[in-house]
Amino acid sequence: MLIPKLKDLFSLSYAEAMLIQFAFFTAYAVVSLPAGGLVGRLGYGRGIVAGLAIMGCACVLFVPAAASASYPLFLGALFILAGGITILQVAANPLIANLGDPDSGSARLTLAQAFNSLGTTVMPYFGARLMLGDIAHESSADLSGSELVAFQAREAAVVGHSYLGLAVALFLVAASFWLWRDRLGSGGRAATFSGSLQLLRRRPRLAFGVAAIFLYVGAEVTIGSFLVSYLMQSSTLGLTERDAGQHISLYWGGAMVGRFIGALLLRRIAAGRLLSIVALGAATLALLSAASHGAIAAWTLLAVGVMNAIMFPTIFSLAVERMGHETPRASGLLCMAIVGGAIIPVLAGSVADASSIAMALTVPALCYVVIAGFGWHARKPATQYAHPATHMGDAHAAGLHHLDGRS
Numbered sequence: 579m580l581i582p583k584l585k586d587l588f589s590l591s592y593a594e595a596m597l598i599q600f601a602f603f604t605a606y607a608v609v610s611l612p613a614g615g616l617v618g619r620l621g622y623g624r625g626i627v628a629g630l631a632i633m634g635c636a637c638v639l640f641v642p643a644a645a646s647a648s649y650p651l652f653l654g655a656l657f658i659l660a661g662g663i664t665i666l667q668v669a670a671n672p673l674i675a676n677l678g679d680p681d682s683g684s685a686r687l688t689l690a691q692a693f694n695s696l697g698t699t700v701m702p703y704f705g706a707r708l709m710l711g712d713i714a715h716e717s718s719a720d721l722s723g724s725e726l727v728a729f730q731a732r733e734a735a736v737v738g739h740s741y742l743g744l745a746v747a748l749f750l751v752a753a754s755f756w757l758w759r760d761r762l763g764s765g766g767r768a769a770t771f772s773g774s775l776q777l778l779r780r781r782p783r784l785a786f787g788v789a790a791i792f793l794y795v796g797a798e799v800t801i802g803s804f805l806v807s808y809l810m811q812s813s814t815l816g817l818t819e820r821d822a823g824q825h826i827s828l829y830w831g832g833a834m835v836g837r838f839i840g841a842l843l844l845r846r847i848a849a850g851r852l853l854s855i856v857a858l859g860a861a862t863l864a865l866l867s868a869a870s871h872g873a874i875a876a877w878t879l880l881a882v883g884v885m886n887a888i889m890f891p892t893i894f895s896l897a898v899e900r901m902g903h904e905t906p907r908a909s910g911l912l913c914m915a916i917v918g919g920a921i922i923p924v925l926a927g928s929v930a931d932a933s934s935i936a937m938a939l940t941v942p943a944l945c946y947v948v949i950a951g952f953g954w955h956a957r958k959p960a961t962q963y964a965h966p967a968t969h970m971g972d973a974h975a976a977g978l979h980h981l982d983g984r985s
Contacts, residue, residue, distance in 0.1 A: 603920030605660035614910025623759035629666030630752035637745035644738025687891035695834030787897025796922025797942030836887025853953030860885035861946035
């Protein structure tokens with residue numbers, strides 16, 4: 579919701595508006611490896627609490643950013659918010675993937691991601707009504723001087739109040755996980771930059787998975803970021819900004835439905851094969867949308883959400899499959915690859931500025947083709963990762979396969 583909101587508020591180009599995604603997803607590149615070390619020291623439960631608490635503090639920072647109507651301050655608050663989310667993902671994703679049979683890790687993480695999609699389905703609808711309502715009737719381009727300043731202050735305050743409500747919710751969730759902090763297992767080997775590079779060299783499957791996560795998040799974020807502007811175009815549905823924003827719920831709703839279905843399919847179809855099928859399907863839909871007009875162009879792009887459904891959890895679980903005590907470090911690398919959401923949308927935004935949004939859709943389409951290649955590469959079960967003998971004594975430090983029985 580912030581992209582169309584701040585794009586109009588500060589009269590930004592598409593490339594400038596994509597700095598919102600750049601600020602958010604750059605945090606994954608900066609924070610992921612330290613997050614792996616933090617989770618290794620604190621354990622999974624305390625890591626989850628730390629991530630949620632940092633997210634809550636970042637949401638509070640939106641209040642001074644809104645009060646000053648400063649675009650750079652908004653970007654700074656988003657960076658800190660994403661840092662908290664990075665710690666949360668480094669802790670939670672491998673915990674879920676490894677709480678059981680490794681062969682069903684993809685199905686387990688996909689089911690968990692389905693509930694994540696429930697949030698991304700419901701909240702855009704209410705977020706559009708809350709944050710985009712006034713902008714649909716007034717634009718910063720039509721104002722100047724004191725009227726522009728007053729408009730920016732009023733609209734920025736809406737954003738600040740919204741994120742203050744999110745801060746309260748996050749602190750409450752953090753408090754609930756604090757009660758479970760000692761029942762979710764210990765962490766693992768602390769992450770270092772040199773050690774992580776060595777791990778990538780020793781585990782080509784993990785390296786390909788890191789690339790696939792980079793491309794997937796970039797493709798997903800690019801499409802989600804363009805949807806409002808794309809659906810407002812007369813060549814598609816010609817919707818108002820508010821109505822177009824509410825349609826984002828359909829994009830994420832497709833991902834939610836697809837993940838519940840995918841959790842069942844992944845117990846019957848090899849994860850790598852299913853990943854290849856849906857990735858090629860997403861590429862086809864994106865290219866079909868780019869080549870079409872009207873309702874076909876709109877609904878084929880919205881349907882990409884269904885194809886996206888299993889991609890992140892499946893790539894993640896395939897990449898960390900049978901990594902043993904190196905799972906936290908591998909998780910840090912995979913979360914660092916989420917920085918693709920910072921780079922690819924900016925690239926696609928530049929293509930849109932130079933040509934059109936339709937032409938920019940070829941960027942995520944190419945990403946999906948490479949993801950299909952990873953699925954084919956990882957279609958067979960992974961072999962158990964064996965760390966060099968000098969470190970084998972740490973095998974019991976990970977805690978992933980030695981969780982407290984009460985869990």
